[in-house]
Amino acid sequence: MSAKNDWLQPQPIELDVRLIPHDRRHDIIFTCLQHLKQDQQLQLIVDHDPLPLRYQTEALWPGQYTWKYLQAGPSVWRLTVERSDTGA
């Protein structure tokens, strides 16, 4: 996985959560998180701060994911999530 082989890098997963019904959102995001590869980003677009999801992720997989806010409201939140367990 050297920087030269950019085309081998896993593509980011982009998920516009606003399009998903409320009651299905968390399950779909959990599935994405579980399939996230090392160095792969999950990009989320949400209509509220996804704090509850972050607490749940931390409860299920403590310390495994890093969250970065690119935009924090007032009407749209954009975040990237990466695996932070190196495992290497």
Add this chain to the structure above:
Amino acid sequence: MSEPLSRENSEHALVEQLVTLLIRSLRLHRDQASSGEAATLAAQAWAALRNPYPQLAERLNGTLHYLTNVRFSEEKFEEETETPAGRTLPILDVRDAPPAQRHEQILGHFAALQPGEAFIIVNDHDPKPLYYQLQAEQPGKATWEYLESGPVVWRVRLGRAT
């Protein structure tokens, strides 16, 4: 309702009762310095309940949203249920909505009903005050039928009269 409780049923009822108490105590931390820790505990309880008691876990999910002050632009109709006529009715579970928003949510959905349509309210106390409010403001417009009357959960079929 009057069938004897099996051991499994009574255990489920006990878990449900404890979850209700847990939620009530966690909700006290909203807007306090301790709200982050309360949210962490709510998430851990959610994770523990997720597989054995998915519906109770969903209530803790609601508690998490309450503790973190998430405002939804729309309420969720989370599941459907069978009616005697074989049709399904939407369920509006307001147990984890902030109390101040419960009437508003329910009245919003009532306003959207066509004559003859109905939905089911799920609440953690008797929503009778709402019934009085409806009777006072829109006399004769609402039908109100208790499907379950506590002690932990109340289910009311709220419909628009034909």
